[in-house]
Structures are given as structure tokens and as C-alpha cells.
Amino acid sequence: MVKQQINNTALYLRLSRDDENYGDSISIETQRTILRQFVKENGFHVVDEYVDDGWSGTNFERPAFQRMIADIESGKVNCVITKDLSRFGREHVMMDYYLEFYFVDKKVRYIAVSDGEDTDKGLSDFVPFKNLFNEWFAKDTSRKIKTSMNAKFRAGERTCAYAPIGYKKHPDIKNKLAVDEETKWIVEKIYALALLGNGAAKVTKLLIAEKIPTPGYLNYKRYGTFANIYADAPEEKSYAWTIAQVKSILKDETYIGNSVHYRETNVSYKNKHRIRKDRSEWLRVENTHEPIISKEDFEKVQDQIASRRRMSKTATTQIFAGLVKCADCGWSLGFGTNRQNKTPYSHYHCSRYGQLGKEQCSMHYIRYDVLYAYVLSRIQYWSKEAQTNEEKLLKRLLSASDKETGTIKKKQTNELKKAEKRKAEIDSLFTRMYEDFVSERITEYNFQMMSVKYQNEQAELEDKIAELKKKMDAVRQNESDAEKWIALIKEYAEPTELTAPLLNALIEKIAVHEAVKHEDGTREQEVEIYYRFIGKID
Template identity: 65%
Template sequence: MKQPYNTALYMRLSRDDESYGDSVSIETQRTILRRFAEENNLHVVGEYIDDGWSGTNFDRPNFQRMMQDVEAGKVNCIASKDLSRFGREHIMMDYYLEFVFPEKGIRYIAVSDNEDTEKGLSDFVPFKNLFNEWFAKDTSRKVKNSLHAKFLAGERTFAYAPLGYKRDPDVKNRLVIDEETRWIVEKIFDLAFHGAGAAKITGILLDEQVPTPGWLNYTRYGTFANIYADAPEKKRYAWTVAQVKSIVKNETYIGNSVHGIQTNISYKNKKKIRKPPEEWLRIENTHEAIISKEVFEQVQEQIASRRRKMKTATTQIFSGLVKCADCGWSMSYGTNNSNSKPFHYFVCTNYRQHGPRHCDCTSHYIRYDTLYVYVLSRLQYWSAQSDMGEEHLKRQLLHANDREQQRMVKMRDAELKRAQKRQKELDRLFSKLYEDWAAERITEYNFKVLSEKYQTEQTELLEKIEHLQAELATEQQTVVNIDQWIGLIQQYAHPEELTAEMLNALIEKIVVHEKTVGEDGEKEQTVDIYYRFVGKID
């Protein structure tokens, strides 16, 4: 008796396909597949639609959901409009059509291509798959060339207009000034021009309850509803330092358009990577400016000058090391000039930027000289302990001699790296095997034997890697590299003063707690030092 076909209707549309109109639309695909299923008495168990996904990527969410239903036995037939809707990567297409589907007893139908595994695929299928992959590559190239031509013509492509601008209602892909919001941009640049840093500007915007770009888009177009729909009122004005920095560095506000800041790794791999500035495409005077070039350049000079001073100041030996114990933000370095003798201090950056009204944290204030003396005393203590012998110091750090445990950690780490290397090698061998089979360089029997062998080894490797990673994750919580720590503390033996080099070599972070007041009225403050390799030690 002929088995009933529980059929999945698979549909896919990428952004590049949309330019081809209704012939490949999801609705057109659905109509074709529904009619075919009805005419051929196929029982449809569900539709699986990946809208906006490239055919060269098989990690599509609904494709994976469909394959999970195949594994669960819910689906034994898959239909797509044509081969290209299923995928545009010839090795993976061969993998599914020639190996996965036959092994699992899955019937596959490409309706418009008149291909059906039940009737036997035609000899042209491998060539069709190669053509579909070439088509994806060629389309990617054409899209890039088309965008490049648009950019050179002064056009912009954007999902949302930058703050201070809106879409030109008459000219596609062009910006015009938004008179309702330009004042926010002008205010930010005016503050920056007169010496305010990004943190101070952020505080002013918060205090004056200036609406954020995201909130403005939500109120106008309904976008970002997931963020603002049920959010408290303060979310509307929740500016960040990063947003302010992005605005004051954005050449859009002097009338320029900068393109090509990011690109995909390849037409198959859509992961974004940032390109170096010298490779960006900069087109000047593409729209009306909000800020003059003179003001913009002055602000950029002030930003660069402020950054250089922070990096070269001799007092910044703790830079990047001091953290707030409660919110985790870095501590800001400041100077109190109100007394006849100025002094330096650290304060929580979160608290400093947002203040008590907009921040749940507290100041965690600590004087620089207090922190300096404490850290120096602790380093001097551990240096003195190392003078008493390595074994003595090891016992203090580990509370036991765990040399054997350390050796086992190193062995497991080396074993994990070997397993991960073999896993990558198997992936490469698998791909080569399918290519050889498709080109008939090996027999189907040899293909199946090697495939089963590789699959078995891959399964075993995956289990082994997961097991080793779990063991290492547990052991590395307690096992530390004592030899490296002792080498470092001996390198900086008997320190009389602190240097940035010494601190960065020995210390991972310094965590400052808020002061507490005892019953006797005395204030106490805890400072935790996390050393490199050994973590927090008393």
C-alpha cells in the first residue's frame, strides 16, 4: 500500500529576490504549492516560510523547524516552488537531495522545475544547483554595484532617517531637514563646541527630558513598540553616552553621506565586519547641512584633544582597572580643586553621568591617595610572602598543593584543542566527499561507507568536546596558574611605588564598594583586588 504523504510546503524569499516582483513572492509560491498539493492528493501538514533569508544560508529558522519535524516523523514529503527556493548552495543541496532525504525516506518535489525524487531526479539537477548558486553570487555582485552607483549619485539607503532629518517626500533616497527635531542636534553640537564632553551632554539631555531618537520614531511611525509600548515615562528620555558620541561624530550633519562602513564576509556568509576608514565611501554635499563644517571640525579636534590628555596623563595609572562593586561600571577619575590643596578621587561613572535621579547606583567615592596606599600595601604584602618561598605562597593561594590537578587541566585543554581541530577537519572532509560523489569520482557504496564513518566520528567528537568543556569550566574555577603569578610578583619584587605597567601586569580589576557606617559612627570601605591568574585573594 502506498504510504500517505504528510507534506511540508516550504517557501523562501530573500531581500534580493524582491526586485523580481510577484513571480517569486511568498503569495505566488503558496498558490502554486497549494494547487499542486490539491491536484496530487498530498496531505499538507504545514507551511514553513523564511521571508528575508538568503538561499546560501541553511540556518534559516523555519527551514530548521521543518527539518526538526522531519526528524520527529511529522513530515515525509517536502515541496517547494523550485530548487532555488529550497536553497542556492550546491554542496548542501546535493547533501539533502542525495543523502539526507533518501536515508530518511523523504520525498522532495520542486514543482516548477518538474523534479520529484519519487520519479527520480533528472541528470540536470546538479547543474541547476550550480546555476542557482552562481545566480546568488551574481545577484549579490549586481546589488553591490547598483548601491555603489546610487551612492555616487548622492542617494542614501536607510531604514530610519538620522535625528534632525526626515525622508524627502518628493525625492527617493534623499534626506531633508526635520524642523521639529533639528534643535536637538544643534543643542548637542553647541554644548560640545563650548567644551562639554559626551557624559556631560548626556546628563543635560536627561535633566531637560529631551526625547530620544527612538522615542520620536515610535511616536511618529510606531517603530520600536517592543521597547516603548509599556515602558515607564523615563524611557522616553533615556539618552546614553554612546548615542551622543555617535551624533557628534556623524558627518551626516555637515551634509555628507558615508557608505561602506560595514560589509558582509561573502555572498554566502552574511556576518557583518567593520571596514577600515580608508575604505569607506564618502560623498560630500548630498543634502542640506544642519551644522557648519567649522563647528563640526572644532568639535572633532576637541574630542581628539580630550582623548590624548586622558591617555598621557601621568596620574592615570589606574585607568580601566577601577570598577563599581554594585553596577559594574568603571570608576571615573576626577580632581577636587575647591580646597587650597587639590586632591584626586574616583567615583562611579554611572552615578556621575546620570545622577541620583536617573541612576539606582551610588557614588562609591574613594580618594586617589587612599586607593594608592591600599593597593601598594597589598602588593608589598604578596611580594614579602613570595620571599618566604614558592611552596609557602602556593599553599596560601590554593590552600593545598593542587599540582596534580593543574597537570590534569593542562592535559584536558590540550585534548580539547585536538578534538576541535579534528572536528573542523571532518567538516572539510565531508564537503570534499559530497563533491567527489556528485562528480562521480567515488562510488555510491564508498560514499555511504565513508559518510557513516565520518558521521559516527563526528557524533563521538561532539560528545567528547562537550564533556571536556564541562570539566574544564568546573576545574578552572579553582585551579590557577601559580607559576605565572609567582613569576610576576617576583618580577615586581619589593615595590616602593605604583606604575601603570605594574598594575596592568598584576591586577585584573579593583572593585570599590560603597562606604558603610558602623555603630560607633566610623566609616568603612571595602576594596577587592582581583589579581591576574589567581583572582580575588585576601
């Protein structure tokens, strides 16, 4: 006599934010009622309920789902019951994997109550099609939501979980911001400090010193959110501002009455990983709510952010700030002043070496006056060339550019050929595989599994090809680039001194190499200047 296996059952319930639009028929409580009634009538032993509320069916990294899988792996669960297949998931390849492979391998029984599917009785031939339709439903829902949100954004609506500091959700108008009289003074203070010439780091220190509450702490006090951060935290946590927070507020067009959307997006409706979008793809809608900061003050702050250079202890501007880099590790060179000598002098050194020691990099020491003299002499030289013989200089720049970028272009060209060749091979393999599927030489399961593999590789290759073409365009120095630089340097005819605006207009970066000391005591050091548009030409 064969002993009947005890069904140690997991009741799995899932509801996404999108599903809520379809009423109570698939609510968590409705699912729970159906599943409990089913196990009661059929005598199943329930181990636990696993509930993912607010999680998409295309995402299989759901916390409760992963907890259920862990219990299957440990032998605690050998039966899974859901209301229907869509509650388990809406991605047909992963559904096929769990139903056809994983559950079979782990000897787990699966039941979808409303669909009438039970692995012990054998799944119907319609299951793959049901899973495919469930995925199409998720894709269609995602498309409809995007269309709806786009329409709302263009109409000036502002959808958000929490209003930015200085604002609150409008009490009478849905999806609209209203000025929060209790907190707008914080935003005004931040901008006032910035307008006085303070950088984000200095503003942050001042906010902390005056114990001004952070946006997160204000939300906790008002709505109870972020209790895991603030509930038992020390007092200083309530005003623990960061430089990133201050920078974000100083760059946010919300405070001049604009709404900016689509800064980030998901990779796809299946993959919720967020990626930053190019600025040209942002959607900017002006005058959607009352501003806190004037546009004139906002623009002044943006100009300061773009041109600001760190001040030394003697209140002089470090004109090379942001431009001087270590040629070996790529870190910025730190600025310092030697005051031990009778005549103090300033210098630069590798900040990576300064922080992490000689195991990570070396000093890359260079005096400020030496760097200043060298860079000024090179700019004076090129400025004179541009003024006296523009045509000859143009030919020289194009020749130098070809030498500089030739090796890079050759390498990228070879990589592009390989990627395009592999993509053609994948396209051909995909075609043959489809013919095998139609001729029933391979199973539907294998076809679907291989389809995903090839589709993923196709997508990766397409991204790689696009990226390589973009890089090749970026390094291809053409006549237009050279002409732009010549026109630019001609604006600074015969400069007699260096300034931050001049340096930032003409130069992209300055790479400083480690100095070589010779036996006779002399010191030799290579400094590479990379100019805007044309790169390294010296």
C-alpha cells in the same frame, strides 16, 4: 500489502528582497497558489506553511526554514514541497547536503513542483547543475546590486530604511534626505552641549533629565516601528538615551551634509555577518544634502573628542586619563583622591579590582605625584638625549627595539612558516582530489563536500598568513620609526611640566605593576612606559 506512507507535508515559500525585482512570477502569493493547487490535485496532507519573506537563499538560518527543520526532527513533517529548487536554497553544497543526506536519513520526501523533481521518483542527474546555476544566479545578483548601489552612492543618493534623527526622506526626490524641522533641534542641542565642553556621558544625562525623545521612540510614534520595544514600555523608555547614541551623532558626517558609505560590509554574498572596514576603504561623498551643523562646529567637536580628558571634582584635568593601564589585567587605572588626610592626595588604582574585587585583580595602587615625577624625569632624560646626541640615541633605540621585539618576531615567523606550509599541502591535496574526481575515483558528492572543506581551510589560512604578515610589519621597529620619535621628542625640548597634549603625543600607554613591599617597610614598584613608534625603551 505495504501500507502507503501518509505525506505530512510542509509547504515552504521563500522570497528575498533581490527576487522582488523579477515580478509576480515568484511572489509569495504566486508560490502559495502553485503549491496549494499541487497538493489539492495529488491529495497531500498539509501540516503547515513555512514562509521566509525577505531572506536570501544562501542563508540557511532563516527562521521559518529552521522551524520546518525542527518539525522534521520531531516527526511532525515527512514531506517538503517548494515551487522550485531555488525557493529551497541557492547554495549548492547545502542543497546537496539536504537532498542527498539529510532528507534520506530522515526519510523525508522532497518535491520541487516547477522543476519536476521528486525524491520518491529519484532526482534527475541535472539537480546538482541546477543547484550550481541557482548559486551562480545569487552571486551574479549580489554583484549587480553592489555595482548599482555603488553608482547610486557616488551620485550622491542616500538609501536607508530610516532617516537619521534631524532628517526625513525627501518628499519629492528619491534617495535624498531633507531636514526635518520637527527634530533638527535635538541634533543642534546635542552639538551645542558638546561645544560647551560637555562629554558624551554628560550630554546623555542632560538629554534624559530634560526627557528629550530618542530616535527610536520618534520612529515608533511616526511609523509604528519598534512596537515590540515601545508599545507597552514605561514613559522613561521614550527618552532612554545611551552614550553610544550620543557619540554616534557627534561623529556622524551626515550632519555636515556628507554621506559616508561602506563602513561595514558582509563577509561574502553567502555569509551576511557584518565586519568593520578600515577607514581608508570608506566612500565619502560630500554635499549630498542640506547640513544641520556647520563644518567649523563639527571639527571643533571632533577635536574635543580626540583631546578630551575626564575632569576631577576639583575641575582639574586628569592628564594621564586613557594612558595608565594595569600591567596584569590590562584595564585602565581609576583616578581617585584621598581627602581623609590633612593634605589630600590623588592616586590611581586598578578599575577591574575596584569593580570585581580581589578575585579578578589586585590594587596596583600608585600615587599621582609619584607617577608624575617618574614620567616627567624619563621624558626629560630622553629629550636631553635627543638634543645633545641624536645619532647615538638613534643607535640605542634601534638596539632596544630589536631586543623588545625579537621574541615576538621569532614566534610569528614560526607561525607564518607553519601556515604557509599547510596552505601548500592543501593546494596539493586539492589538485590530487580534482584528478581523482576527473578519473571517477571519487563521487561528485564527495568531491563537492571536500572541496568546501579545503576551500574554507584555504581561506582561513590566507587570512591567517595576511594577518601574521601585518603583525610582523607592525612590530618591526625600523630606523624610520625611531627617527619619527626623535623628531617628535625634540619638539618638547627640556619640558618642565607634563600636559595632556605632551603625554598623548609621546606616549602610547603606561603599564603599572603591583608594588612589592619589603621587610624594611620600603615599597618597590615597576612602571613601564610605552612610547609611540618605538614601544618600551626604558
